Amino acid sequence: MQLIWISGSTDRVRKINITAKTIAKIIGIVCAVMIFLGVGIHFLGLRIAIEAKPDLARAMGGVITVAQLDSIEAGYRQRLDSLQSQLVTLTEKLNELKSLKDRFADIATPAPVKSKLQESSGGKGGPFQPIQFKLTKPGSLADELDYTLSNAQLLNDSIQKMGATWQSQYAWLNQLPIGSPIEDRLGLTSNYGPRIDPFTQTMAHHAGIDFSAPVGTAILASGNGKVSKVGRDPAYGIYVEIEHADGFSSKYAHARATFVKEGQSVVRGQKIAEVGSTGRSTSPHLHYEIARHGNTINPMQALVYTNRIASSK
Numbered sequence: 140m141q142l143i144w145i146s147g148s149t150d151r152v153r154k155i156n157i158t159a160k161t162i163a164k165i166i167g168i169v170c171a172v173m174i175f176l177g178v179g180i181h182f183l184g185l186r187i188a189i190e191a192k193p194d195l196a197r198a199m200g201g202v203i204t205v206a207q208l209d210s211i212e213a214g215y216r217q218r219l220d221s222l223q224s225q226l227v228t229l230t231e232k233l234n235e236l237k238s239l240k241d242r243f244a245d246i247a248t249p250a251p252v253k254s255k256l257q258e259s260s261g262g263k264g265g266p267f268q269p270i271q272f273k274l275t276k277p278g279s280l281a282d283e284l285d286y287t288l289s290n291a292q293l294l295n296d297s298i299q300k301m302g303a304t305w306q307s308q309y310a311w312l313n314q315l316p317i318g319s320p321i322e323d324r325l326g327l328t329s330n331y332g333p334r335i336d337p338f339t340q341t342m343a344h345h346a347g348i349d350f351s352a353p354v355g356t357a358i359l360a361s362g363n364g365k366v367s368k369v370g371r372d373p374a375y376g377i378y379v380e381i382e383h384a385d386g387f388s389s390k391y392a393h394a395r396a397t398f399v400k401e402g403q404s405v406v407r408g409q410k411i412a413e414v415g416s417t418g419r420s421t422s423p424h425l426h427y428e429i430a431r432h433g434n435t436i437n438p439m440q441a442l443v444y445t446n447r448i449a450s451s452k
């Protein structure tokens with residue numbers, strides 16, 4: 140195709156040959172111009188928008204300045220620092236609680252088995268280590284965040300382990316004969332060791348302690364365990380024996396009546412018998428014995444009496 144037109148005052152005749160190639164060229168040029176124009180308008184528009192309505196423009200364009208990025212990061216870092224210092228404080232408080240618990244457990248543990256207190260945690264990985272929360276050396280925000288997260292996870296694991304350990308120690312202590320064997324623990328009339336036998340008037344070893352009490356006073360299991368014997372004996376009269384943890388057993392003698400059967404499980408404080416004066420007894424009392432691996436020990440060593448000077452810490 141050929142276009143012919145006359146232009147200007149000189150009436151020059153112009154001719155252009157329109158071929159497929161020319162059309163393609165024109166389309167190409169138009170497209171390029173459009174693209175450049177589009178891109179130009181986009182950036183110019185954004186630039187103008189940033190100046191006119193910066194927040195909207197940034198939100199729409201996903202644009203952020205370096206200063207803003209720094210300020211956002213500083214905000215997150217401040218919050219991360221605060222989280223870390225709270226975790227450190229939490230760790231310190233937990234260690235204080237642990238130390239307080241240790242002092243309670245120490246008071247509640249009979250002297251002969253104090254060394255077993257730590258073992259009594261059900262073999263959960265030896266002595267308990269203090270909980271630690273380590274602060275990071277400053278690194279990138281993402282690294283510090285990851286580090287804090289993994290430390291918080293470790294802290295959580297330690298707390299769970301601590302809870303399990305305390306639970307086992309508590310269960311263990313409950314199985315020891317460290318409670319009172321009688322309601323209203325009054326009237327201790329005879330101590331463990333050598334004494335003049337009230338019947339023979341000669342020196343004899345007294346294998347337990349005696350609590351003088353009115354007939355019918357409740358005799359209580361001094362720790363959780365299993366009743367190993369309910370019997371009658373010329374010396375002990377009517378008696379109950381309980382097996383506890385760690386080789387401990389307790390014996391309650393001269394009862395007038397019993398309320399448990401052999402093989403029965405009992406808990407600390409449970410009424411197992413009533414004070415009487417059966418067997419070799421001159422007046423109503425409870426004769427209370429504790430044995431460990433078959434040998435009697437002074438029950439005062441196991442009873443949770445403490446005369447130590449209280450720690451102020």
Ligand SMILES: [Zn+2]
Nearest residue numbers: 347348349426
């Ligand atoms: Zn006695």
